[in-house]
Amino acid sequence: MRTLSWVLGAVILVAVVCWLAVYPPPLDLGPEAHYAAFVTSAFYILLLAGVLCLFRVLRGPTSADRLVALDIFGVLIVGCCALFAMGTGQSWYIDIGITWALMSFIGALALAKYLEGRPLDD
Amino acid sequence: MIDFVHVVGMVFIGGGVAFDLFGCLGLVRLPDVYNRLQAATKCVTLGTCSVLLGTCLIVGPSGGGWRALLCILFVVLTAPVSAHAIARGAHRAGIRLWEGSVSDAYSEDRDALNAKQQARNDNAPATPQTETRT
Numbered sequence: 071m072r073t074l075s076w077v078l079g080a081v082i083l084v085a086v087v088c089w090l091a092v093y094p095p096p097l098d099l100g101p102e103a104h105y106a107a108f109v110t111s112a113f114y115i116l117l118l119a120g121v122l123c124l125f126r127v128l129r130g131p132t133s134a135d136r137l138v139a140l141d142i143f144g145v146l147i148v149g150c151c152a153l154f155a156m157g158t159g160q161s162w163y164i165d166i167g168i169t170w171a172l173m174s175f176i177g178a179l180a181l182a183k184y185l186e187g188r189p190l191d192d
Numbered sequence: 193m194i195d196f197v198h199v200v201g202m203v204f205i206g207g208g209v210a211f212d213l214f215g216c217l218g219l220v221r222l223p224d225v226y227n228r229l230q231a232a233t234k235c236v237t238l239g240t241c242s243v244l245l246g247t248c249l250i251v252g253p254s255g256g257g258w259r260a261l262l263c264i265l266f267v268v269l270t271a272p273v274s275a276h277a278i279a280r281g282a283h284r285a286g287i288r289l290w291e292g293s294v295s296d297a298y299s300e301d302r303d304a305l306n307a308k309q310q311a312r313n314d315n316a317p318a319t320p321q322t323e324t325r326t
Binding site for chain 2: 171
């Protein structure tokens, strides 16, 4: 089962990297095209940080490690949404970021209470 | 044409991305749940807030800029609360500290509180008896 999860994660990571190499993110479509290379490199660095978080999710010895890594991964996705909003010039990406921040907050609270061993309606 | 506000925004975004990367490096390298939580939460919260502030400076005072400020407010309010809840849950679930840790103040406080409640429960049956006698 553990080997299956490792193989599944590796397949998903390789698929994402190949997809990004074939179709690069459309960050140079806006009218402000002079910082497109900067935004693209920042997006790739955030993607590397997300890969480190996914490594901790796969490797974590306890369930609290996985929970911490998922919480951090949600905050990283908010930063990615801000970069997309700036690069493409379309401001509705920031709405996705706000919604993702609140949803990951609620999910982290519920999972922390479940980890503590109390029922969810306490 | 690049003006001054765009340069300041790019500096904010570069610093924020560096904070994110080093926070996630701490998430991988540190030995314990609590150390990882401490490193990753503070670094990644500051980095994401810096990225959002740079986005607000570059986009300008339009709808996207104000919503970026609102997103900063939400991230600052929610990330420490969820980190505190995760740390409390992990400690109550019995996950041990790293063997090189020197202090565990939360378990000391809980032990003191449990001793105080135990003493109160021991003294509790004495007082109703005196009340019934009077």
